[in-house]
Amino acid sequence: MDTHSSHLAASNRSRSSQSPSPSHSASASATSSIHKRKLASEDHAPPFPPSSFSADTRDGALTSNDDLESISARGGGADSDTDDESDALVDDDEEDFDNDSSMRNFTAARLDNSGASAVARNSKLKTENATVKNESSDGAKDGGGTAGTGAVGPTVAGGSVPGIMVKEDATKIFTENIQTSGAYSAREESLKREEEAGRLKFVCLSNDGIDEHMVWLVGLKNIFARQLPNMPKEYIVRLVMDRSHKSVMVIRRNHVVGGITYRPYVSQRFGEIAFCAITADEQVKGYGTRLMNHLKQYARDVDGLTHFLTYADNNAVGYFIKQGFTKEIHLEKDRWHGYIKDYDGGILMECRIDPKLPYTDLSTMIRRQRQAIDEKIRELSNCHIVYPGIDFQKKEAGVPKKIIKVEDIPGLREAGWTPDQWGHSRFGALSASTDSARKHLTAFMRALLKSMHDHVDAWPFKEPVDARDVPDYYDIIKDPMDLKTMSKRVESEQYYVTFEMFVADAKRMFLNARTYNSPDTIYYKCATRLEAHFQSKVQSGLQPGAKIQQ
Numbered sequence: 144m145d146t147h148s149s150h151l152a153a154s155n156r157s158r159s160s161q162s163p164s165p166s167h168s169a170s171a172s173a174t175s176s177i178h179k180r181k182l183a184s185e186d187h188a189p190p191f192p193p194s195s196f197s198a199d200t201r202d203g204a205l206t207s208n209d210d211l212e213s214i215s216a217r218g219g220g221a222d223s224d225t226d227d228e229s230d231a232l233v234d235d236d237e238e239d240f241d242n243d244s245s246m247r248n249f250t251a252a253r254l255d256n257s258g259a260s261a262v263a264r265n266s267k268l269k270t271e272n273a274t275v276k277n278e279s280s281d282g283a284k285d286g287g288g289t290a291g292t293g294a295v296g297p298t299v300a301g302g303s304v305p306g307i308m309v310k311e312d313a314t315k316i317f318t319e320n321i322q323t324s325g326a327y328s329a330r331e332e333s334l335k336r337e338e339e340a341g342r343l344k345f346v347c348l349s350n351d352g353i354d355e356h357m358v359w360l361v362g363l364k365n366i367f368a369r370q371l372p373n374m375p376k377e378y379i380v381r382l383v384m385d386r387s388h389k390s391v392m393v394i395r396r397n398h399v400v401g402g403i404t405y406r407p408y409v410s411q412r413f414g415e416i417a418f419c420a421i422t423a424d425e426q427v428k429g430y431g432t433r434l435m436n437h438l439k440q441y442a443r444d445v446d447g448l449t450h451f452l453t454y455a456d457n458n459a460v461g462y463f464i465k466q467g468f469t470k471e472i473h474l475e476k477d478r479w480h481g482y483i484k485d486y487d488g489g490i491l492m493e494c495r496i497d498p499k500l501p502y503t504d505l506s507t508m509i510r511r512q513r514q515a516i517d518e519k520i521r522e523l524s525n526c527h528i529v530y531p532g533i534d535f536q537k538k539e540a541g542v543p544k545k546i547i548k549v550e551d552i553p554g555l556r557e558a559g560w561t562p563d564q565w566g567h568s569r570f571g572a573l574s575a576s577t578d579s580a581r582k583h584l585t586a587f588m589r590a591l592l593k594s595m596h597d598h599v600d601a602w603p604f605k606e607p608v609d610a611r612d613v614p615d616y617y618d619i620i621k622d623p624m625d626l627k628t629m630s631k632r633v634e635s636e637q638y639y640v641t642f643e644m645f646v647a648d649a650k651r652m653f654l655n656a657r658t659y660n661s662p663d664t665i666y667y668k669c670a671t672r673l674e675a676h677f678q679s680k681v682q683s684g685l686q687p688g689a690k691i692q693q
């Protein structure tokens with residue numbers, strides 16, 4: 144270990160025993176039970192590559208608060224490491240932000256069902272310290288609010304679903320009847336549009352001495368200091384300003400909204416996330432997710448990383464889980480052990496970076512996947528086509544105003560129905576197709592009615608309930624039924640076009656009796672016994688070869 148790395152390691156080691164600044168101890172004591180991160184012992188000091196630290200010192204990397212203050216001064220007095228001044232900077236930012244706009248965008252995005260983007264994109268990142276943004280291979284972009292207006296390419300671009308092709312006219316189909324996108328996509332699309340409109344940008348940089356970058360880094364440091372109150376500010380400053388660390392930041396109107404500071408261990412191909420925070424007023428609006436997506440894409444494409452590790456604060460574990468982090472560490476231990484700093488009060492979590500996912504354009508990928516699935520469903524079924532309903536509703540007397548044949552029901556044939564598929568019972572197939580079948584069905588229903596009518600328990604059901612005898616009956620029973628009404632329907636030879644309709648009326652009659660009457664009444668018991676009788680008659684009548692007795 145060279146002198147420079149020793150210097151940093153020594154600082155780290157002494158961090159837990161050093162006297163915190165007055166401002167730090169005040170904030171730490173407020174929340175120390177929730178959040179307490181403590182660095183590991185010297186034994187776990189990471190084997191920092193000497194070269195990076197030589198470079199740090201050569202270039203004048205910041206290693207103390209004095210250094211920071213000089214930077215702050217250079218940055219137009221934007222910040223110092225005191226609470227008051229930090230607050231001033233953060234509050235300034237927050238005042239400046241149009242706090243409602245992202246929620247408006249979010250709502251708008253949810254309502255915006257515009258179709259798939261026309262442009263197949265190649266996601267590509269610029270080199271280090273450059274703005275992290277997507278570059279369209281053909282220069283075309285989804286304009287703000289115009290996504291989906293163009294034709295969809297022959298294959299799903301970017302994160303395509305292998306094997307699923309999207310046809311040229313898919314956008315049209317898709318936009319006709321597609322559901323609103325999920326909340327995740329809506330937020331991502333909304334923020335993506337903000338980026339494309341130039342109102343928002345994500346940058347990845349480290350301490351390079353450029354004034355504007357230093358102001359942003361100081362702004363980020365302040366956000367970390369506010370949002371991670373138990374983390375000593377000196378330590379935050381050290382890592383944010385350390386040149387072996389990088390910070391991906393959300394910048395809105397030249398103000399930092401939040402960011403992630405991480406250290407890429409390029410030789411080990413993993414990165415350690417040291418700090419992650421979004422300024423208070425902008426949390427839970429999707430910035431944290433978009434930030435993480437930019438980080439993953441950048442770390443994969445520029446740093447060549449395959450994994451991230453982090454010690455997540457207990458109260459942020461939920462957020463990290465939603466970003467694909469797990470508590471199970473799959474990365475081989477010898478790739479990371481001894482490299483990252485141990486913390487008390489945090490949970491070590493891992494995220495594998497997918498080698499192909501277009502992280503900064505996931506919403507387009509999801510939209511196209513939905514589109515492809517939707518199109519596939521449409522290929523296999525007609526369930527998306529809505530036909531007008533049928534209008535042969537029964538009249539009071541049970542005589543239909545209009546007779547409709549089963550095969551004339553709109554959409555039935557289009558859904559794949561054919562007359563020979565018909566029916567749940569042997570009468571189904573006969574019911575509407577031929578005269579003789581209809582007569583056969585009528586005869587069966589007539590026989591069943593007679594059998595019920597002659598039953599000893601039929602007396603409560605032979606006539607409609609008289610409201611003069613039971614004044615509240617029709618308040619409770621909205622769909623009354625009785626044997627006489629059923630008989631009329633059978634004799635019309637037109638009402639019961641299926642046997643199931645007949646059975647449904649009988650069931651309704653029994654259910655009504657058991658709904659209005661309590662179980663200990665004679666009516667209730669009659670209903671149960673007559674129904675058992677009816678069921679046995681139906682079953683025996685449906686036996687193959689059974690003769691219908693009239």
Ligand SMILES: CC(=O)SCCNC(=O)CCNC(=O)[C@H](O)C(C)(C)COP(=O)(O)OP(=O)(O)OC[C@H]1O[C@@H](n2cnc3c(N)ncnc32)[C@H](O)[C@@H]1OP(=O)(O)O
Nearest residue numbers: 370418419420421426427428429430431432456459461462
């Ligand atoms: C390694 C470390 O630095 S650990 C410390 C992490 N930082 C902090 O705890 C500081 C305070 N918190 C924050 O700064 C922010 O809330 C962050 C960074 C944790 C999340 O950023 P946000 O912009 O709020 O996240 P975003 O809006 O994208 O939310 C993504 C999802 O995570 C959820 N989420 C956000 N924060 C949390 C949390 N603390 N716990 C559980 N779920 C959370 C959101 O509800 C959202 O869920 P949804 O997609 O189902 O709607």
